[in-house]
Amino acid sequence: MPLEPFSTSRALTLGVELELQLVGTHDFDLVAAAPDLLRVLEQQGFVGDVKPEITSSMIEIATGICTGYTDVLEQLTALRDGLLEGARRLDIGICGGGAHPFQLWGERQISDSARYQHLSDLYGYLAKQFTVFGQHVHIGCPGPDEALLLLHGMSRFIPHLIALSASSPFVQGHDTGFDSARLNSIFAFPLSGRAPFVLNWSDFEGYFAKMARTGVVESMKDFYWDIRPKPEYGTIEVRVLDTPLCVERAARLAALIQTIARWLMVDKPFVPAEDDYLVYAFNRFQACRFGYEGVWVDPESGERRVLGDAIVALVNRIGPHAAVLGTQVACAALANDAATRTNDAMWLREHYSADPLLPELVRRQCLRWAE
Template structure:
């Protein structure tokens, strides 16, 4: 739930627009495989290596890693590797593993233990028992877009792509040892909140802010200045932030999703600059489409952002690639995105991988394999 991203430098065109990434992880005990409330200790230890690029998170069993602004996929990959390595090493030093899953596979009964940050405590007080099982780990991508008015208009074009983003990142089928039947249970947990999910369609920045203030007035939103919609002009930094995705196991998938989202923002920003207001899909339609994406993930069919009809997700992959192709080619990222969709076609989403591991060894095997996948190629060392 952190909203931090370092201040980006000025961009020099579509292919060089800076991007930044935030990844949230669970900490797990290697013996019990339960999540462990050691976030502050692990974050403090990792900070010795990478400074402010790591932090605590909402739940005490979580930590967050983040990158500085990056202009290329290679630069982003290098920072992600460095930050993940620091968190993996810090977790191991505390006798724990680092786990990239949208929800905890195993955890003790009872309410989630929350960090002492005043905003987290305020959320607990406002939403009460809705927060009892709110331990979720996300991938957030920031794309440099300092014009907040333009960011709102760009978000209008991104709104109907949110279901596809949920589908391709689905990585949370389990919670507290049970298979939920969903590919992204994290998305379901978020959907209970009236202030989470796709943002409302807004005709201007003033309209966007008025909607947030009205919702905050009902106490359904904690702070009108810091809405937690899936898309938002970041409250403190000159970026459009995309928040719909589960954290991903594979670092290469994270890089590919980030550069895809940069290209999506660049393409949509171009339409917004030309005065195209974007498709005004009702929030109810998008929430329904997000629900199906959370249930099915990267299989079967999904929501077509243009027609609203269901289409095979493989066709939606082709559609988003075609829409973003010019920006991807300009940035040299088309290969990253093509490879991502190839991996999804071959092995499925993160939820499919977790279920395959469970079939071979149960919940403990899922946790063990997630810890190895999070650490990357050197995960079996140390």
């Protein structure tokens, strides 16, 4: 199957997807309620993009095409409120967070769709372990070559986004020591990681054709890269963020990505190179494991910085573009989080330390999601 043509889209438009946890309100473990919730939402005339995910204790919501931070926040808030109304009818809870703190992967149920059943047959237990929850952000690109240039430029800042969004310190009842343990589940898949380094669409089409001829892939959905092009939308899709605990943080993260993208498109502060990826896996691991305190190695200069400080410096550098886009407040709030070493992983650990019962922690996550 050939790669579909790259669609036309307006540069720097946004689309946001959030994968959310469905939990029982008696024990706050994950519950296989997605089919029932989708039926109730249809009955209540829910307006918005909502769909099942790979296991039936997950649900995904998605905005339409947004122009900026305010638009994203308004759409996510409306989606959240409609989803909560349906959840109340079923007496289930909904929350953010990159991983459920104590669910057992073996108890999960694969969704009924043919695609998800195929993935279960292909990947075995990894499919159930894929019950993790992420935020995906699409950025509109003026053309396919520009999309690839933006993809590889944005890759330099993947650790920054991981640290800011990290919300998965607990897995199967234990503190993993990672700020974002969710990404470890994704790294297990053979087609995860980074995209190949090509900077023009014809070369990318050639790469895809070779992969398709092997039978390994059929579409872009088969790649679980940290950032991937989405030709049917005319976007690149940033996929490394944990689902935040509240919609406001999700909107802020989208605003930061939009601002970085404008800086890369307009100023062209550097030319991406294959050698940028020499430190990619190291930087990404440091962000997942240590969050803001991780080491970030500048791929161009080799300078080593504490990641939290590097985030503050980045936000300061892209300030003029935030002013143009109206994202100053959102970006400044994230810079302050980096300076004070505040993220959702810290919030989860602090609340667990005060009351070390994981079901109670999930209950608090549900309350925060509804704020």
